[in-house]
Amino acid sequence: MTDTTTGKQLVDPSGYGVNGPPHELFRRLRAESPVHWCEMSRVESFWAITRHEDIRTISSQPELFINELGINPRPVDEPAEANAAFRVVIGTDGQEHRDLRKVAMPSLTPRALATVEASMQESAKRLVDELAKDGGEGETDLAMDMAVRHPLRVLCRALGVPEEQEETIRDLSNRLFAADDDELGGGATPAEFKRLGQEFIELFLPIIADRRANPTDDLASVIANGKIGGEALGPVETLGYYLITFSAGHDTTKNALAGGFRALIENPGEFSKVQNDPTRSGECVEEIVRWTTPVNYMKRTATRDVEINGQKIREGEAAMMFYASANRDESVFEDPYSFSIARKPNRHLGFGHGEHFCMGAHFARRSQRAIIEELSRRVEHWEIIGEPEWISSSFVVGLKHLPVRYRIRTAN
Numbered sequence: 001m002t003d004t005t006t007g008k009q010l011v012d013p014s015g016y017g018v019n020g021p022p023h024e025l026f027r028r029l030r031a032e033s034p035v036h037w038c039e040m041s042r043v044e045s046f047w048a049i050t051r052h053e054d055i056r057t058i059s060s061q062p063e064l065f066i067n068e069l070g071i072n073p074r075p076v077d078e079p080a081e082a083n084a085a086f087r088v089v090i091g092t093d094g095q096e097h098r099d100l101r102k103v104a105m106p107s108l109t110p111r112a113l114a115t116v117e118a119s120m121q122e123s124a125k126r127l128v129d130e131l132a133k134d135g136g137e138g139e140t141d142l143a144m145d146m147a148v149r150h151p152l153r154v155l156c157r158a159l160g161v162p163e164e165q166e167e168t169i170r171d172l173s174n175r176l177f178a179a180d181d182d183e184l185g186g187g188a189t190p191a192e193f194k195r196l197g198q199e200f201i202e203l204f205l206p207i208i209a210d211r212r213a214n215p216t217d218d219l220a221s222v223i224a225n226g227k228i229g230g231e232a233l234g235p236v237e238t239l240g241y242y243l244i245t246f247s248a249g250h251d252t253t254k255n256a257l258a259g260g261f262r263a264l265i266e267n268p269g270e271f272s273k274v275q276n277d278p279t280r281s282g283e284c285v286e287e288i289v290r291w292t293t294p295v296n297y298m299k300r301t302a303t304r305d306v307e308i309n310g311q312k313i314r315e316g317e318a319a320m321m322f323y324a325s326a327n328r329d330e331s332v333f334e335d336p337y338s339f340s341i342a343r344k345p346n347r348h349l350g351f352g353h354g355e356h357f358c359m360g361a362h363f364a365r366r367s368q369r370a371i372i373e374e375l376s377r378r379v380e381h382w383e384i385i386g387e388p389e390w391i392s393s394s395f396v397v398g399l400k401h402l403p404v405r406y407r408i409r410t411a412n
Contacts, residue, residue, distance in 0.1 A: 007038030010048055010322065010394070011073060011297075013180035017392030021296060023337075026050055026325035035311035038320075043073035046299065046318035047311070050325035052332045052349065054309050058300055058319055059354035065300035065319060066093045067356065072299055072395060073318065088240035090248070090356065101359060103226035103233065103241065107219050110362050115217070116158060120370035123153045125411065128374045132408040139385065143258035143402040150371050151253035151364075155246055158363075160207040160220035172200050173250050181392035184400060197243065204242040219245070249360045252294040253367055255391070255398025256350075259292030260285075260368070262402055263339045265382055270341050274376040281369045281376065284341045288368065290348035291339050293324040296397045298352065323349045324397070381407040 006029075009015055009022050016022075029036050034051040049055055058065045071090060089100040106112060127146050131138065140146070148170060156166050174184040175196050211224035223241045226233045233241070264271040264284075274284050297320050304315045313319055326349045328336040333343070351358035358364070386403035 004039050004041070006036065006048070007040045007046070010038065010320070011040075011043070013392040013394050016296075016394045016397055017181060017390050020390045021293070021324045021397055023324070023328060026322060026328060030325060030329060035309050035313070040073065041076070043075055044318055046073055046320045047308075047313055049308070049319055049321045051309065052326040052329040052347075055321040055323065055326045055349060056353050057308060058321060059352065059356065061306075062093060062097075062355045064303055064306050066303055067091050067097075067300065068093050069301040070299060073320070088244040089359070090244055097355065099228045100237065100241070103228070104219065104222055104245070105359060107222045108359055108363055113362055113366055116154070116363075117366060117370070119157050120154050120367050121374070123150055123157075124371040124374040127371070128378055128408060129411060131406060132378070132410045136380075136408045136410060137406065139403065139405050141401055142261045142404050143254075143388070143399045146371065147254045147258035147261065147399075147402070150257065151250050151367055154367050155249050158219040159204075159223075159242060159246055160211060160218060161203070161246075165203065169200075169203060169246070170250075172196055172203070173247050176200070176247055181400070184391060200243050200247070201239050204239060208238060208242070245360065249363065251396045251398075253364045255294040255396060256288055256292045256364070257368060257371065258399040258402055259294075260288035260372070261404075262384065262388055262399065263288065263291055264372075265384055265404065267339045270339055271376070271379075273341055274372060275379075278373045278376050280341060281372045282365070283343075283346075284372055285365050285368045286346045286348065287339060287341045287343055288372075289350035289364075290327045290333075290343070290346060292398065293327045293348075293350050294396055294398055295350070295352070296324045296394060297322045298356075323352070378409045378411070379406065380409055 006025070009025055029048060029050040034049070034054060036048040036050070037045070038048050039045050049058060067090060089097060092100060127150055131140060131146075149166075152166055152170050152173075153163075155161075156163065156169065161169055207220055208224045211221040215221040215225055223233075223238065223245070226238065226241070264274075270284070274280050300319045300321065302313045302315055302317050302319060306313050308319070327333070330336055332347055351361040351364075382404050384402065385405045386401075388399050388403075389401040391398055391400045
């Protein structure tokens with residue numbers, strides 16, 4: 001395999017749309033070239049980092065590997081400074097990054113999230129109740145229906161989006177994060193992509209104004225009234241916070257759930273463990289996140305020459321950390337290609353590592369646990385009745401269709 005071919009396989013959305021993540025290629029790279037140079041033509045060339053230990057090493061040195069120059073491979077005709085115009089927490093470094101994280105982190109701790117757990121359970125119950133109508137038997141697309149709608153509803157409530165606007169924001173989210181998928185994103189051009197971001201902003205502007213005038217104790221109010229060093233967040237930072245909180249939180253969780261539903265159906269013995277003991281839903285979610293790894297990669301840029309696993313990475317070069325590969329690393333996980341909720345320890349990197357560890361990890365875990373627990377109590381039978389289909393996306397990866405036949409018991 002040539003470097004050009006390898007890089008294309010790793011980041012070309014169309015390949016993921018056909019086969020999902022290239023796990024066989026990841027396995028070969030871990031074994032033969034774990035820090036592998038990929039020469040590209042349309043986007044910047046990069047080092048593919050595929051081993052668990054090397055990704056942890058890079059993630060633990062935020063002063064040497066920064067996010068400021070973007071978290072995706074930059075098109076070759078785009079200036080390096082282009083990413084700096086829109087300030088989102090994931091694209092910042094150092095003290096600015098730490099200050100921005102402090103705005104919302106108090107509302108995203110396990111203790112703070114106890115206040116939103118009821119809404120998560122209500123959302124899960126409502127969705128399963130819908131399946132239980134008409135005798136509790138039927139067919140549905142679990143990816144497009146339940147996996148999409150549950151995190152959407154939970155996040156909309158947390159961020160103050162009225163229920164009647166859920167479909168609008170779902171469409172915007174699909175087109176932003178699946179821009180290369182003709183069905184979901186419509187093959188959006190760069191200009192259309194920017195316009196979609198503007199539509200997102202216009203949707204959140206009235207919410208921000210309302211929460212500043214009438215603050216409550218929800219996450220929407222926390223962000224709208226956020227301050228750094230006693231000074232209110234600027235409009236770019238505030239809007240960026242809403243955008244990244246919703247779009248990143250929704251698409252990653254929906255893709256984890258879609259892949260998790262498939263894994264549980266295909267591994268009925270694992271699902272029965274949760275059915276027999278719903279308190280194991282936490283273990284189940286951790287394995288789902290490892291198994292699906294919705295955020296496939298994250299780019300960092302070296303601030304100086306540095307050596308990783310014996311390979312010199314030069315200042316200004318991109319290092320692409322492939323979490324999906326790390327989460328199948330044979331040196332860390334026993335039998336990594338098997339889905340097992342009893343996996344202990346489960347040192348997956350599905351939420352990242354180090355200073356940029358996912359702020360919403362606890363939120364995502366609680367949200368997924370709610371729907372897994374509801375299903376474990378009420379599913380009597382489910383089976384896949386058609387070929388699952390993948391989203392044409394190499395960054396946030398997952399299934400877009402999962403047709404199933406089911407039998408659901410009514411709520412007690």
